[in-house]
Amino acid sequence: xSGSKLPLKFAIIAAVIVLAAWYVYPPxxxxxxxxDLRGGAHILMQVDTDSALNYEMELTQSRIGQAxxxxxxxxxxxxxxxxxxxxxRGADPTREEDIRELLQDYVxxxxxxxxxxxxxxxxxxxxxxxxxxxxxxxxxxxxxxxxVDGLGVREPIIQxxxxxxxxxxxxxxxxxxxxQVKDILQxxxxxxxxxxxxxxxxxxxxxxxxxxxxxxxxxxxxxTLPADTEVFEQVILSEDGTVTTRLFWPLKRVSVxxxxxxxxxxxxxxxxGDANISFELSQDAGRRFGVATKENxxxxxxxxxxxxRSKEVISAPVIRSQIFDQGVIxxxxxxxxxxxxxLKLRSxxxxxxxxxIEERTVGPSLGLDSIKAGVMAALIGFIxxxxxxxxxxxxxxxxxxxALTLNxxxxxxxxxxxxxxxxxxGIAGLVLVVGMAVDSNVLIFERIREELRxxxxxxxxxxxxxGRAFLTIIDCNITTLVxxxxxxxxxTGPVKGFAVTLTIGLAASLxxxxxxxxxxxxxxxxxxxxxxxxxx
Amino acid sequence: MFQILKQTNIDFMxxxxxxxxxxxxxxxxxxxxxxxxxxxxxxxxxGGTEMQVKYVASPDLSDIRTALKGAGLGNxxxxxxxxxxxxxxxxxxxxxxxxxxxxxxxxxxxxALHTTADKANHDSGMVNLNxxxxxxxxxxxxxxxxxxxDEADAxxxxxxxxxxxxAVIGSYEELDGLAGMTPGAMEYLRNQMxxxxxxxxxxxxxxxxxxxxLLEKAMWAVLGSLAGVLLYIGxxxxxxxxxxxLAALFHDTVITLGLxxxxxxxxxxxxVAAFLTLIGYSVNDTVVxxxxxxxxxRLRGNQKLVDVxxxxxxxxxxxxxxxxxxxWFVVVGLWILGGEALRPFAFxxxxxxxxxxxxxxxxxxxVLVMWREAILRKKVGGGARNS
Numbered sequence: 001x002s003g004s005k006l007p008l009k010f011a012i013i014a015a016v017i018v019l020a021a022w023y024v025y026p027p028x029x030x031x032x033x034x035x036d037l038r039g040g041a042h043i044l045m046q047v048d049t050d051s052a053l054n055y056e057m058e059l060t061q062s063r064i065g066q067a068x069x070x071x072x073x074x075x076x077x078x079x080x081x082x083x084x085x086x087x088x089r090g091a092d093p094t095r096e097e098d099i100r101e102l103l104q105d106y107v108x109x110x111x112x113x114x115x116x117x118x119x120x121x122x123x124x125x126x127x128x129x130x131x132x133x134x135x136x137x138x139x140x141x142x143x144x145x146x147x148v149d150g151l152g153v154r155e156p157i158i159q160x161x162x163x164x165x166x167x168x169x170x171x172x173x174x175x176x177x178x179x180q181v182k183d184i185l186q187x188x189x190x191x192x193x194x195x196x197x198x199x200x201x202x203x204x205x206x207x208x209x210x211x212x213x214x215x216x217x218x219x220x221x222x223x224t225l226p227a228d229t230e231v232f233e234q235v236i237l238s239e240d241g242t243v244t245t246r247l248f249w250p251l252k253r254v255s256v257x258x259x260x261x262x263x264x265x266x267x268x269x270x271x272x273g274d275a276n277i278s279f280e281l282s283q284d285a286g287r288r289f290g291v292a293t294k295e296n297x298x299x300x301x302x303x304x305x306x307x308x309r310s311k312e313v314i315s316a317p318v319i320r321s322q323i324f325d326q327g328v329i330x331x332x333x334x335x336x337x338x339x340x341x342x343l344k345l346r347s348x349x350x351x352x353x354x355x356x357i358e359e360r361t362v363g364p365s366l367g368l369d370s371i372k373a374g375v376m377a378a379l380i381g382f383i384x385x386x387x388x389x390x391x392x393x394x395x396x397x398x399x400x401x402x403a404l405t406l407n408x409x410x411x412x413x414x415x416x417x418x419x420x421x422x423x424x425x426g427i428a429g430l431v432l433v434v435g436m437a438v439d440s441n442v443l444i445f446e447r448i449r450e451e452l453r454x455x456x457x458x459x460x461x462x463x464x465x466x467g468r469a470f471l472t473i474i475d476c477n478i479t480t481l482v483x484x485x486x487x488x489x490x491x492t493g494p495v496k497g498f499a500v501t502l503t504i505g506l507a508a509s510l511x512x513x514x515x516x517x518x519x520x521x522x523x524x525x526x527x528x529x530x531x532x533x534x535x536x
Numbered sequence: 537m538f539q540i541l542k543q544t545n546i547d548f549m550x551x552x553x554x555x556x557x558x559x560x561x562x563x564x565x566x567x568x569x570x571x572x573x574x575x576x577x578x579x580x581x582x583g584g585t586e587m588q589v590k591y592v593a594s595p596d597l598s599d600i601r602t603a604l605k606g607a608g609l610g611n612x613x614x615x616x617x618x619x620x621x622x623x624x625x626x627x628x629x630x631x632x633x634x635x636x637x638x639x640x641x642x643x644x645x646x647x648a649l650h651t652t653a654d655k656a657n658h659d660s661g662m663v664n665l666n667x668x669x670x671x672x673x674x675x676x677x678x679x680x681x682x683x684x685x686d687e688a689d690a691x692x693x694x695x696x697x698x699x700x701x702x703a704v705i706g707s708y709e710e711l712d713g714l715a716g717m718t719p720g721a722m723e724y725l726r727n728q729m730x731x732x733x734x735x736x737x738x739x740x741x742x743x744x745x746x747x748x749x750l751l752e753k754a755m756w757a758v759l760g761s762l763a764g765v766l767l768y769i770g771x772x773x774x775x776x777x778x779x780x781x782l783a784a785l786f787h788d789t790v791i792t793l794g795l796x797x798x799x800x801x802x803x804x805x806x807x808v809a810a811f812l813t814l815i816g817y818s819v820n821d822t823v824v825x826x827x828x829x830x831x832x833x834r835l836r837g838n839q840k841l842v843d844v845x846x847x848x849x850x851x852x853x854x855x856x857x858x859x860x861x862x863x864w865f866v867v868v869g870l871w872i873l874g875g876e877a878l879r880p881f882a883f884x885x886x887x888x889x890x891x892x893x894x895x896x897x898x899x900x901x902x903v904l905v906m907w908r909e910a911i912l913r914k915k916v917g918g919g920a921r922n923s
Contacts, residue, residue, distance in 0.1 A: 172905035176669055179643050323875050365703035366737040373875030381866030388862060425806045428878055435863030446855040472827040475772060476820045482764035485818030487809055490757035493810045
């Protein structure tokens with residue numbers, strides 16, 4: 001190792017130290033603490049996608065049955081086949097062409113086949129299944145997101161989890177009273193149709209759009225809203241899911257139609273081939289809807305989806321004519337948009353079931369205790385090891401002290417840099433990293449001692465010590481990383497934090513024990529003069 | 537040079553059959569232990585509700601049990617956590633209550649634990665200082681006639697900080713010195729609020745499905761990491777070395793599990809993490825020895841395999857002792873000082889470091905030697921010759 005490269009290597013080390021310190025400082029703000037340390041609620045919810053699929057199957061079954069009756073086509077039965085198929089049996093053999101057309105109309109996207117014997121098989125293809133499943137999850141996710149936003153918790157986390165992505169993880173730092181939160185999250189979503197309260201003097205009711213701010217809304221009403229009116233927001237998203245516009249709709253408190261009144265909603269086409277959504281109401285609701293729509297022809301009616309606490313306008317179509325129990329929503333929809341809205345209407349009328357499958361709450365006092373105890377244990381372990389190294393290896397021990405301290409700094413720095421979360425097992429991981437990082441130093445130092453015993457010069461003992469121990473250190477680290485990898489892929493929350501700490505710590509120890517420690521030796525040995533004795 | 541071990545020359549290998557017999561016995565005992573008692577599985581694996589409650593005064597566990605039984609919550613586990621003078625109680629329930637209702641039972645437990653006096657206070661609209669949150673406290677204090685809104689907010693904050701630091705408020709006297717406390721405010725607190733007998737410190741609910749899933753995942757993770765180790769050592773060394781290392785790991789895992797079961801420690805996710813760390817740690821030790829054996833084999837000349845292994849074990853012995861010693865020191869520190877939550881985790885590593893160090897010397901190397909000898913004997917047609 002030539003002395004001339006030494007300054008460069010020290011510059012690298014210095015740069016790493018500065019960078020790590022810059023990321024870490026101040027540690028209280030830059031290291032993310034897990035909920036087990038800072039206190040808060042962790043809730044894992046399971047979206048019951050099967051219920052959405054079953055609902056879709058049942059709906060399709062009854063829709064086709066109804067359509068066949070309407071067309072005057074006789075049949076014996078429509079029965080479920082497996083979990084994702086239907087079979088039409090004993091259909092009028094003389095109407096084969098009509099049946100084919102009808103099925104094409106209703107379940108065109110499905111795999112259809114004529115089984116002979118006047119029987120037809122309809123199987124929901126995986127693509128449709130996936131679509132319904134995804135839509136059910138997305139709808140639930142956005143509903144939950146709205147509700148969590150409404151809680152006013154700082155830095156909440158809401159994300160999909162699980163192999164199928166059908167679990168939703170919600171983390172609410174600082175929340176202690178979980179029972180209230182659970183009520184809000186599990187509140188079933190309901191669909192409602194509400195009349196719009198127009199500002200006084202509105203002429204063009206068909207094209208009127210709600211203002212984009214609460215102030216704007218109050219302004220058009222001259223400061224106060226009528227007593228029978230409530231404000232609901234509509235969030236318009238761009239294609240990448242970012243909020244582009246918020247509209248503030250003034251709607252009548254009393255709803256015209258609510259969720260269970262809706263019997264069905266599906267995507268259809270108008271006579272020009274544009275996508276629309278046709279819906280069907282129960283008879284009773286149809287009568288009410290008839291009265292309300294008669295009064296509101298040419299005006300808008302808003303469709304509101306949400307629980308009892310947070311509701312959102314999902315669409316506000318114009319009423320073109322009086323509607324009883326069957327209607328169509330038009331609006332220049334793309335096929336996808338129409339499909340989505342139909343799905344929202346359906347899932348709103350029967351909300352996808354969401355169950356809490358895991359929840360943990362840690363009070364802030366417990367988190368604080370854990371931090372105190374964990375940090376104390378870590379510090380004692382760390383300082384104990386440092387003292388031992390100095391006593392045992394003398395001058396070279398100081399070298400190890402520098403390497404270990406730098407190791408700790410690097411681990412914290414990297415955790416801050418990648419935004420990793422420090423959990424209670426993670427603190428234990430830090431402790432273990434100290435124990436394991438010291439192993440690399442010990443391996444090298446013991447090897448140097450051995451070489452010295454064999455009568456080698458200090459120079460060549462150090463070279464050989466580092467050289468021979470290097471492969472062993474790599475092997476050791478990789479085998480530990482194998483375990484850490486499985487830990488990471490298996491772990492949830494806190495355990496993942498442990499795996500992350502361990503992995504980062506091992507990587508950092510390679511740098512500190514092998515590279516940094518070596519340069520520190522070079523500092524002593526590389527000055528050109530012969531070193532006769534090494535304090536090790 | 538300060539040395540714990542002078543240059544040693546211990547003949548480890550001559551007693552290899554003794555080690556294997558000893559370890560074999562320990563493993564049989566451990567497996568029997570597991571067979572009879574299995575493990576004390578935490579709710580993460582069984583599903584259920586658990587919570588940690590801190591009482592103001594020393595709690596009567598049998599009263600708590602009676603109250604919970606009376607509320608139709610079956611026969612929950614009720615124990616103290618940590619020092620008894622901390623008044624902390626751990627309560628654990630199954631997934632279902634007696635009425636068959638499934639789910640989080642925390643609120644029902646809380647309801648059952650409240651004393652009649654506390655319930656009466658609560659019903660008369662008073663606020664429980666040990667259960668309310670900062671916002672609710674703020675609202676209540678703002679209603680106090682003597683306090684301005686700012687004063688109310690400041691007092692609510694300092695009471696919350698006090699509770700955050702002490703977990704539970706024991707008496708009004710404790711609150712006396714708090715920032716923002718005035719005689720008037722104290723009067724108001726005494727009249728409008730009450731000090732409940734306990735505070736909830738943590739609570740978890742795990743559904744039965746996820747419990748079974750986590751257990752399965754944990755087993756796969758352990759098996760996967762064992763297979764990964766076998767694969768890596770198989771590639772870096774040879775297959776038989778990998779098997780020898782695996783034998784040592786299996787040994788460590790089984791014996792530590794046996795002791796874990798014997799001491800009735802509770803299995804949880806972090807404990808599984810500790811087992812995986814133990815696997816990583818123990819194989820680490822084995823690899824150091826194996827590396828040295830391989831290195832010495834290249835230079836061995838006409839030395840016997842047993843002698844090469846012995847020499848390698850002696851050469852690496854001081855490193856093994858120092859590293860294991862320092863790691864053991866930190867995990868014992870974690871065990872003693874790390875708090876209740878980390879104790880089972882530290883338990884596994886405290887035992888595991890010892891067993892793992894022992895196994896890399898007394899299991900992995902003997903298995904390797906005996907296997908190679910067996911292969912050699914086969915090759916020379918049953919002749920009893922050491923390599």
